[in-house]
Amino acid sequence: MSIHIEENLFSLETKNTLYQMMKDPYGQLLHLWYGKKTDQNMDYLINSNEINYTGVLYESQHDRSYSNDILPFELPVSGHGDFRISALSIELPEGSVDLDLRIKEVIPKDHKEPLNGLPYSHDGKNEKAEAMDIVLEDHQAAIEVILHYSVFYETDVIARSVEVINHNEKAIRIRRIFPISLDFQEQKFDLIHFYGRHVMERQFEREPISHGIKNISSSRAMSSHQHNPALILASPNADELSGSCYGNLLMYSGSFAGLVEKDQIDQIRLLLGMNPDHFSWTLKSNERFQSPEGLMSYSEDGFSTLSHNFHHVIEDHVMRGRFAKEAKPVLLNSWEAAYFTFDGLSILNLARETKELGADLLVLDDGWFGYRNNDYTSLGDWQVNEEKLQMPLEMLVRQVHQMGLKFGLWIEPEMISEDSDLYRKHPEWAMVIPSRKPLVARSQLVLDMANPEVVNYLYDLFSKIIRDTHLDYIKWDFNRSPDPLYSSVLPANRQSEVSHRFVLGTYNLLERLTHEFPDVLFEGCAGGGGRFDAGMLYYTPQIWCSDDTDAHERSKIQYGTSFFYPIRSVGSHVSAIPNHQTGRKISLNDRKIAASPGTFGYELNPAELEWSEKRDIEKQIIEYKRRQPLIFDGNYYRLSNPFEDHAAAWMFVDKNQDKALVQGMFYRFISNYPGRKVVLAGLDPDKKYEVTYSSFPLSSHGRFEEENESAPAKAIFSGQALMTGGIRVQTSMNDDAGFELELESLN
């Protein structure tokens, strides 16, 4: 049992953590503790000193030490004496913002209820969620708020969402709602977050929390390239393998905000939820509003364990369908191979080359529909351009299938070009404010996904294409953020709901298509990794990580991505050199190393390669397929911080600690310098490992035995030595030089 309800004390327990709340003497719900397990009620930590200039509840007016302005709340609300950032703010029918929530009941549940229309964490194959609802109410305003908790004991993860029910006969308006809110009393924390831009997503940043409010957010109606809905609070000494840290992840793909406040008495409050900017939601009498879900985990053993917890919860309880667990196809994507310049025959040639290389899937990217020979036109006109292909798409797919290869297609359902038949027919389906000029980005507009007619139209259209064409894979792109947020089907006083309704429309379309086609692999994409979040992973079990495939930069992007998202979800490819984004020239082997921690594939035209390069790619694919089970199912460890160490290094260790793969890249070659050291992690200290150094056979002390020039070098080390002293690795004499080691235990 992980849920314990005693009179006034409510505790959620996971294997290694305790989350504790209590009902205070006035019926308010306080947050007592989240962290390492303790064996008692933690209410003794609550402040009992009077802090001047703070208000108290009417009932407690002579007890001036008991102030809502400093108490730790489980769901801090706007109004009623708490002047810190709030997780719930509701405008009452009179127009004022003041909630006074008291506990109505606490209900243990024997199963977790689905979240209607939203992604949510669910029972896994090996572990069921335990659930509990805490019902709060503002009696006078006739508003009920339900906190839905679910606990994944083995995975050390707790999920929470917030639901508001309006029993008032008049309408109310939700102004802000955050499913994650954590109050910490007097703690010193660093905040870790992931910022970026297109071709530079999820860059790691760590900073001490100071007084005031820090806001990490997106108001782009997408989780965005610029920030990710994932925050870590870490004790200042926390590192990969030690120290306490709290991970917080929002399962939502729209505008979000992560707020951290250090208050007047040094307490820290963290909120993660829907961005209150450009959002409010009218709830009429008897209507409900369900927030997205947030996932929380605590580790006292540093970031590696925290990442494992999130990897596991996403793999077992977020992603669905066969691709959440099964092997993934190695693919070749036509984008950087051909851009918009192709016809059916050149695609068939590409397919033949793809097959010869040993890949499993050919993806025809942008340019196959309408008059789409550049990115100025045709989004919305999803009719195959037979004039360009010189054959029906069905015929092309049939021929690819006959080669023994799977076939996939790029689509961008939520978009519309001004130059399209669809726009000429249905201008009101685009998010354009009548009589105002819309913002254009990549020369395209955005479809109004808040309009159910649009969603139904897209469902009919794409389900027919997938069915008729027998597709095996879909790349679902999203190349600009919706702006203006306007829907022609909503009245003026409800336009503030468009941002969220847009996301709900997208989820509805994704749900229907992924449900109907469980054997089609859907890969998410948004100008690379602009919508890489746990909400999308519920529908699309892999996401294109970034349009930047340069091995050097990509290793940093993947580093940031790995903190929360499982490696099996990361779309990563080898592309041609000079790299199309950076012009860098990195060797084929080192590009393969950088693309390995992910789903793997190629983004190039094999016809432009030397014969020897093609043979190397064949070997790479065989090798990757051999390693994929370890990469997908093993535990992932970051061995360096590429932002500080000028090197990226990571490793996978299988669950039995018998096999491991260590990979990485030194960004700068340093002349006349000993081979550099990498300290390994996750091994069994008591086992001996045979290390095969496949890329460049050289080392000191361990003294690899070079058997002959082409055979990989081998040596034996103890797990303890490798995790304490590390191993020296030598690379080729150039910048961005990769290395890799395979380990196999001898006992």
Ligand code: GLA
């Ligand atoms: C986006 C994607 C690319 C490619 C292009 C096609 O930029 O991230 O991978 O699909 O669109 O237009």
